[in-house]
Amino acid sequence: MNALRPRLRDRLCVAAFIVLWIAPTAYHGLWRAPLPGEPALLHDWHDVACLFPTRPKVWNIYFVEVQRAGRREWEQLDETLDFGMEPFGHRTRLHRFLVAWGVQRDAGRREVADYLVASDRGRHPELPPIVALRFVWTGFVPRPDDMAQGAWRRPPLAQIPRHERRVLSVHEYPERAP
Numbered sequence: 001m002n003a004l005r006p007r008l009r010d011r012l013c014v015a016a017f018i019v020l021w022i023a024p025t026a027y028h029g030l031w032r033a034p035l036p037g038e039p040a041l042l043h044d045w046h047d048v049a050c051l052f053p054t055r056p057k058v059w060n061i062y063f064v065e066v067q068r069a070g071r072r073e074w075e076q077l078d079e080t081l082d083f084g085m086e087p088f089g090h091r092t093r094l095h096r097f098l099v100a101w102g103v104q105r106d107a108g109r110r111e112v113a114d115y116l117v118a119s120d121r122g123r124h125p126e127l128p129p130i131v132a133l134r135f136v137w138t139g140f141v142p143r144p145d146d147m148a149q150g151a152w153r154r155p156p157l158a159q160i161p162r163h164e165r166r167v168l169s170v171h172e173y174p175e176r177a178p
Contacts (some may be wrong), residue, residue, distance in 0.1 A: 028043070031086060058140065062094070063138070064079045064116060065134050068127065069128040069130075071128065072120065076157045082115070098135065098168070106169055109135055132170060134168075135167070138165050
């Protein structure tokens, strides 16, 4: 039986893949530098570390707090009941929405707030209704000398000092008050 011999086109495709993808990727992985004369876009495509080109100075952490009828204090709402899927590590889809919206998308936050209030009402009809909801941001500054033990989870909002919090928006629901 005759052994199948690769066609010239197949050999050229393999050679092109090695020269245009494997070699530059290996170069970037070993020397952490672009190839001489390489455009920045190609460098990013080849650089395996381009997924994380710079270390963030602060990690964004978002919380949802609610105020219930007849109570003055704010309490943290567990938004993972409605946004339980965590496709981004230990961050929910809500976290991704809040990062993407920044400070310009108050309408988006209002829509999510309406949804959370309605969901809470359906889930906990025995509790006093929510009369206000707010989105709170804080930043976590990772320290290189403080190695994480196990999977990172955001701390409870009660552990975050008040001066390190920023209220992004407050949404009131006075019609829900008794």
